Amino acid sequence: EDKVVQSPLSLVVHEGDTVTLNCSYEVTNFRSLLWYKQEKKAPTFLFMLTSSGIEKKSGRLSSILDKKELSSILNITATQTGDSAIYLCAVGGSGGSNYKLTFGKGTLLTVNP
Amino acid sequence: DAGVIQSPRHEVTEMGQEVTLRCKPISGHNSLFWYRQTMMRGLELLIYFNNNVPIDDSGMPEDRFSAKMPNASFSTLKIQPSEPRDSAVYFCASMATSGRVVYEQYFGPGTRLTVT
Secondary structure, three states, rough: OOOOEOOEEEEEEEEEOOOOEEEEEEEOOEEEEEEEEEEEEEEEEEEEEOEEOHHHHHOOOEEEEEEEOOEEEEEEEOOHHHHHHHHEEEEOOOOOOOEEEOOOOOOOEEEEE | OOOEEEEEEEEEEOOOOEEEEEEEEEOOOOOOEEEEEEOOOEEEEEEEOOEEEEEEOOOOOOOOEEEEEEEOOOEEEOOOOOOOOEEEEEEEEEEEEOOOOEOEEEOOOEEEEEEE
């Protein structure tokens, strides 16, 4: 059974701090790793990392995939209160027509002013 | 693009009643997923369809849950009879797939279900 573990479960920082969120996985036939941000509503897509694209960056957010260590990190620099959310990591594996994602329980990030 | 549409947004019902949740995926997306989210268990996949065919329903809790996708633009998740432990937020997500290429899943706004 595919498994995704995120750490820490929760994190409280001050505006301007840099944070690193971790995701480790066990999956059969790794296909992709995705990061989502969830505020008080539905998860919204941030990044997708695959074997052909192991590093992504968008503004203050960046993510790296380490296929050797079966893990990924999500970095947020110069955090703002608007970054407060649950960050979810999901992994897609298996093959054929199996496109399902397995989600971790998320990291709750709170950014205080 | 309207995004994934779910209805109702909120549902409050009494134990034993039938509940039907509805989802319209993004046009052109050929995979559809139903998730349940609770504080205790996080985001759990219940069932997913590819080209309207159920591919994996191993996450469906028990026989009280059923899902259908009669066509490419509509899906339902039914709970009958409902129980208080079914209280959760139910998300529908859709995704475009093409051979081995995998794209991101887009989530609907969710249905918050409360069973009293």
